Amino acid sequence: MISRVADHCFWFGRYVERAEATARMLGAASSLALDAELPPAQVWRPVIVVTGEEQQFRESQAGDTDDHPAWGDAELVQRFMVWAEHNGSSLHQTLRAARWNARSIREVLSLETWEAINELHLWSDSSGAQTIYANHRDQFYHHVRRGTQLALGLMRSTMLHDEPLDFIWLGVLLERVSQTARMLDVQHHAFTAASKNPTGGEIIETALWLSLLRALSGSEAYLKRSAGRVSSDAVARFLVSEAAFPRSIAYCVHSAYDRLADIRPPDRHDLPGGSALEQLRVLDVWVTARGKEPLGSSVHDLLTHVVDEVHEICGLLGKELLGAA
Amino acid sequence: MQSQSQSQSGPVAQLLGLFENYPSLAETYDEMFDGSTPRGPFARVAALLDKMRPEELARAQALAETALLQQGVTFSVYGDSRGTEKIFPFCLLPRIVAAEDFRRLDRGLQQRMRALSMFLDDIYGEQKILAAGVIPTEMIHGAGAYRPMLRGLKPPGGVRIHIAGVDLIRDTAGTWRVLEDNLRTPSGVSYVVENRLISKRMFPRVFDAARVHRVDHYPTRLAETLRSVSPVSEDVNAVVLTPGPFNSAYFEHSFLARTMGLELVQAPDLFVDGDKVYCRTTRGPKRVDVIYRRTDEAFLDPDVFRPDSVLGVRGLMKAYAAGNVALANAPGNGVADDKAVYPFVPDMIDFYLSEEPILEQVRTWVCLFEDDRKFVLEHLDEMVVKAVDEAGGYGMLMGPQASKAELDEFRTKITAEPRRYIAQQRVELSSCPTWIPDSSSRASGAISLSPSGRVEPRRVDLRPYILTSREGPWVLPGGLTRVALKRGSYVVNSSQGGGSKDTWVMKEKA
Secondary structure (H helix, E strand, C coil): CEHHHHHHHHHHHHHHHHHHHHHHHHHHHHHHHHHCCCCHHHHHHHHHHHHCCHHHHHHHCCCCCCCCCHHHCHHHHHHHHHCCCCCCCCHHHHHHHHHHHHHHCCCCCCHHHHHHHHHHHHHHCCHHHHHHHHHCHHHHHHHHHHHHHHHHHHHHHHCCCCHHHHHHHHHHHHHHHHHHHHHHHHHHHHHHHHHCCCCCCHHHHHHHHHHHHHHCCCHHHHHHHHCCCCCHHHHHHHHHHCCCCCCCHHHHHHHHHHHHHHHCCCCCCCCCCHHHHHHHHHHHHHHHHHCCCCCHHHHHHHHHHHHHHHHHHHHHHHHHCCCCC | CCCHHHHCCCCCCCCCCCCCCCCCCCCCCECCEECCEECHHHHHHHHHHHCCCHHHHHHHHHHHHHHHHHCCCEEECCCCCCCCEEECCEEEEEEEECHHHHHHHHHHHHHHHHHHHHHHHHHCCCCHHHHCCCCCHHHHHCCCCCCHHHCCCCCHHHCCCCEEEEEEEECCCCCEEEEEEECCCCCCHHHHHHHHHHHHHHCHHHHHHHCECCCCCHHHHHHHHHHHCCCCCCCCCEEEECCCCCCCCHHHHHHHHHHHCCEEECHHHEEEECCEEEEEEECEEEECCEEEECCCHHHCCCCCCCCCCCCCCCCHHHHHHCCCCEEECCCCHHHHCCCCCHHHHHHHHHHHHCCCCCCEECCEEECCCHHHHHHHHHCHHHEEEEECCCCCCCCEEEHHHCCHHHHHHHHHHHHHCHHHEEEEECCCCCEEEEEEECHHHHHCCCCCCCCCEEEEEEEEEEECEEEEECCEEEECCCCEEEEECCCCCCCCCHHHCEEEEEEEEECCCC
8 A cells, every 4th residue: 555645544543542542541530530539730740741741731831830830730731631732642633633644544444434533523623522521521531532432443343454454553552552551651650659658548559550440441351350459560460461451562562563464474575664573573572571570660661661662663664664754 | 409398397286385486586597497487397306395394404404514524525725724624515405407408418518528639639749720720820829738748649548538527507598508628637526426425315205206317436437437548458556646635625536536446646655767657555666557637737747847846746747658657637638628729619529520519608709810809899898808828717807897997908908919818708607496594594503493594596507527438428417516605696616605516417208
């Protein structure tokens, strides 16, 4: 297929997945803020940190000071993460980017997939969305998640399972690896800091980890695997290595390898894409091997390695297959 | 020339619903009504439509517009940096063409395409028509769209006008007249197909009763047309070339690629090596045999047309000249749909085909000819004068509305440079019953609870589409009816308050 079209497919997948991840994360944070008696900053700061927009957020908030950082204000954080035009990671901008990529590959998507993403985009631009955001925040996040899930499901059930879908799904999976890794890293970090604080109790610890799992749509899956026991090590192990959980790092890296191997078979040395495929294979083997040893305090290093590798693999994909100069 | 039986259809049930007191326009041919009586072939459809309640129609209209927006059947608004897209306003009430009328249009359009194709072959070949003095040589050589560098170059498959859109109007007597030929990159056919989907959904009963020709096979026919001119016979790779998502017709480019199952490419996706065209793909370069280009020919190849341009595919024209790639439509076609050449199409039909023109066109005076010029200057205040090398309403004089100063200005211009000007009678456009929503329900953009509106006549034109393959021309039994939605307006362009209607071409009686 045309390299430029493949590039739009890949980014379409990434943006749809990113929109869903952002909506899920914001929904989970709102819920956590109601359940656990935590200082607002402990709930909302990670939301900003995960997206890597910490500095931009603080600079854009007029009343932000070191004593009263703006991430202590749930409304400011959410407005920034949902509507801010200058925040490329905001839901609104992400949906716009997803839709723009979809429009560029309109002839590649099925009508149903296109309609799902176009309707979601039109909705997010409408006054109706503003009203729901103002009055029923939870419903707002729910609507976005439903919309993206519909698009992701429709593309698998209505499109040819060949190269364009492989590229979309490759984008989805690589985006998902980064999302899971970053969320786990931030939470792990925040938790480690909090556990040094004597006021933190076991109940709060559990609430935080369950919130993280909810943000990754993984709480039910996790509880099935762990028979109801919640501990930081077990959650981290689950999110890194559980081969059957579709948002674990191991699952996403391995599936991404499968997709790329369909696009560019390992034995077809005449075709471009060899370096990206090889680096993804090495990462897959490496992540699998980590599942066989204790994670301990190396979680942060592990996650950093994964995020860096994925970043490099995306660069190689761009050069070898997607027509990047 | 029109169906004589139309006004003699015997007693017709009174229309007391939607069409009650339909306010026909004076001195205007109405497509559906003769006064307050539906024309013969449309009596049944009119009676069925008449029974629809305004609320029903208003709701259907609002639903149809929402559906178009959600499906992304939109055009981009130029000059809007936020990438605003709008739907092409759509009127649910169809424009119906009687079988008898269409039979004549079909033959007339085929004839016109045959003559125009032969004209292009001749102009880029021996130029017999100029040698015979049928068209003054200076009219051709002065036409901006004439490309002398293409002379002697035969397009692959021998076809030049693969896709044509011909704008037709009907005068006060109901006579069809050709207003303009579009032989470069005519657009709008996607709306023909999309509008049909909507009217079938909204009016299944009326549609069924009307016995209408299908239009949904257009993309299949287009794909066959493109394949028929391919320089290779096996595994033909045809692509659609678009300027990109910011082009106002991007929806259509994408629609055609999708419905033909072809790749939609942009110029940077293509490159030329050894006079062959390739596409950059995820599996390396892939040979391209046919390009349905929806880009202006000036941006096809910077080596040939616009050395200053970074757009286009370098070397494309050399590959074309070598016969390695077919371009649809062929570059250089502009000389045949030029304003200066239009007045001579009836002469072409006579010269190349030795036939009488089947279709009328708008009476046109060529200011280069002394008798014509004299007449134009004497009747300037009744004429529409157009500069042949300008488009989009520039360099135009609307005689009946012009001030004395404007008239004087054009008098001077025409006398100084007669070759640059042609003049036409002001053309009437026929009208068609059109649903006009109450302004309140439209302005809010929302679906109002008790939407309402009424049926009024609005001016329309018709653009049928003609595909020409190696086997000859084929006319899609349908077309794009554009409607001037503003009361009293003659402007059907989407950028200026125009909309579209589904065009129902009735089948012959079984």
